[in-house]
Amino acid sequence: MKKLVFFCLVFFLFVSSVQAQEMPSIEDAQPTSTTEDSVLKTDLIWQKERLDQEIAAVKAIYQSQLENYLYHDKLYRIAYDQYQQLQTLVSIEDLNQKGKNLGVYRDDVLISYLDLLRLNLVATEGVELSLKTKFLTQLEATITYIKSHQENLKNLNDRDQISLSLATFTQDQKNVGRLAEGVLVLLSAGNLQMIYDKSLVLKKDIDVYLTEKGNLSLPAIDRASSETNRSLESAKLKLDSFWSEIIDRAEGNWNLANFYDDLPRTMNPIYVNLSQSISYLSELLSI
């Protein structure tokens, strides 16, 4: 009797292991297009991850360079005050050195900051392509100029030449702040556009999910879905209006930077609309 029970147990164990081995063969029969799509998505995800890593690395460098600049700025101010009071050869030489060093460190900070803006602009998907290309070109040209200025300044020793180099920089780059503001306007609008685009895709996926469950035809869910669509449509209209205004005004120089001071007031309605749409999407999932 015991042997019979033992034999039955072994037999059933053997049968169950054979069935488990058969399962993977069914799952292997997948269409090849899904594999290609997943490879493409993997590449995009990898590129985005690499960009995010690069942005994080440049941001860390920028912050340390900014701290270094602020420290040398204090040394420069002290040297300048001493030069003003003492007017000795030592104070003049000290001011030359501190001024030259400060110019080099300022260039470091500006190069890192503009590179950070450039990387963020590349990574932001919602920016209109012609504007993105225009501002990327301007950023790269400015970075090249500042690098060249920095290399030149490092090699100067004469007081008059150092002074001339610093004055030339002041003249040539007086609008670098405006360039940065224009890029920041683009980044702000582009990020909200990207969030809207993802919300739209999520809404479609939620509709598919609710249809499969058989819930989309229910009156309450249908009304909720329509309300969500209305909210998303409202956000789209505001975004489209903003982009058309930006494109019109970007024809002139630095007009895009004029949006910067008013950015919170201009973008806030779009932000509030998107916030409402995302809340509706979360509620749809929990109904």
Add this chain to the structure above:
Amino acid sequence: MSLRNENSQANQTEFVDQAPFLDNKSSRIFSLGEIKKNKNLRPFYILSFSFVLLVAIFFLIITSRKQQVEEQVLNEVEENSALDPLSQRAYELREDLKDHDPTKQSLPFPQVDLEFNIN
């Protein structure tokens, strides 16, 4: 008033003053020795066994309730597993939106002096 054992009154050689004031018995609440003297221990065994049984049943009830709660939580997690990818995306969108609040500037222009010179 002190209680005097009736047996002590049979001791004729001891005077009242010399007799112990109080009965010199053990004042402990529970004395195993006293119990062992009693030959009928069956009620004691039954009571102690019943007490142990009640404590064991009590612990079993508590542990079974905890298992029921854990099973309920597991069932809820399984029910929500189908929604997780969509809910996760909605959550990530909400977090992305918070990161890009237009009233907060994450990359302001650095505080550098563009006009300083050594003259």
